[in-house]
């Protein structure tokens with residue numbers, strides 16, 4: 001079965017990987033470079049412990065409005081508000097306990113095999129930077145740590161994440177680069193991280209070695225259809241015949257589903273990162289600054305910090321003010337001399353649905369088209385899991401990572 005996977009980010013590549021393992025003949029169509037979208041400059045955390053949806057029972061319109069500041073972790077660009085109102089309305093409608101608990105169960109289920117799948121990938125010979133050093137979460141404000149404790153407890157009650165509370169002394173022992181003023185935190189020893197660029201590059205090498213074609217610089221612009229089935233993807237370089245299609249085009253997937261008569265409320269949750277090559281100091285493990293919602297990752301020979309959630313439409317415009325506020329937080333909280341002005345700045349579009357859960361499955365209006373997107377802040381964590389779900393679903397209706 002010839003399957004076009006549209007999108008060469010971590011989600012599309014993982015879908016192609018498991019399709020191949022399930023016996024299909026996938027090929028990947030990527031508008032730009034493989035791994036050049038949101039999968040490029042993210043923090044690379046593989047963290048099933050964060051199996052929690054963003055809309056929660058405590059979020060009200062008032063608390064949302066208070067959180068929305070240009071230099072804060074959440075920002076909605078005023079000019080984008082009219083276009084985003086339906087999305088924001090739906091997001092708000094998911095801010096209740098029942099939806100949140102349902103979301104936790106769904107994410108925990110999708111993450112059930114995450115670590116095992118990463119180990120398998122390495123065993124299969126995929127060459128990528130992977131560490132199981134855990135993640136340290138640090139708080140200045142004890143009050144803010146309470147919510148995170150509840151989230152960790154909710155996930156470990158139904159999942160397999162292993163974590164412990166850390167007092168002030170423990171924090172500085174685990175991470176001497178923290179500046180003074182932190183009071184408490186958590187160490188999640190079951191989480192890990194990858195260098196995301198090496199993961200997508202490694203998957204691309206592994207796919208090509210197994211005969212999977214990857215068309216880079218080739219955008220899908222439409223579909224040839226017969227009845228309720230797609231028989232070819234139309235690209236800017238010509239038509240490619242298919243038996244089935246997986247749409248995994250990140251934040252742009254909604255444009256493609258609309259062409260097939262299915263509107264999904266997908267938007268971009270923009271985030272920023274700064275990568276410092278050869279940093280003067282290095283972290284012992286990934287670090288989350290819980291009060292400011294900023295993460296830092298140590299890679300081999302590099303250090304990256306990033307975060308922020310900006311709703312300003314589907315575009316890759318980098319707002320220098322947002323990067324400056326990110327730099328200010330890191331400079332204040334961690335001993336990184338390059339934080340103020342060094343490193344490479346990057347912006348990425350997280351694919352976000354209002355319930356912040358991935359959408360994985362068949363497009364209702366077409367018999368042979370599947371979608372795999374909406375991984376929001378967790379595409380690296382969830383990508384292998386949902387890749388197997390979509391591959392197995394397409395082949396025989398049951399999730400599969402290589403039967």
Ligand SMILES: Cc1cc2nc3c(=O)[nH]c(=O)nc-3n(C[C@H](O)[C@H](O)[C@H](O)COP(=O)(O)OP(=O)(O)OC[C@H]3O[C@@H](n4cnc5c(N)ncnc54)[C@H](O)[C@@H]3O)c2cc1C
Pocket residue numbers: 006007008009010011012029030031032033034035036037038039040041042043044045046047218219220221248249250251252253256270271272273306307308347348349350351373374375376377378379380381382
């Ligand atoms: C600052 C930041 C930090 C993050 N940190 C983490 C983290 O630590 N852990 C984690 O799990 N997640 C993290 N994420 C989230 C993660 O990066 C995303 O969830 C993930 O990269 C989404 O992958 P994707 O394959 O769906 O999208 P993308 O990587 O964006 O891939 C989609 C691809 O589709 C292509 N495309 C689009 N339209 C077309 C078309 N018409 N035809 C052909 N190709 C097309 C694009 O060019 C793109 O390459 C972070 C995100 C940000 C912004």
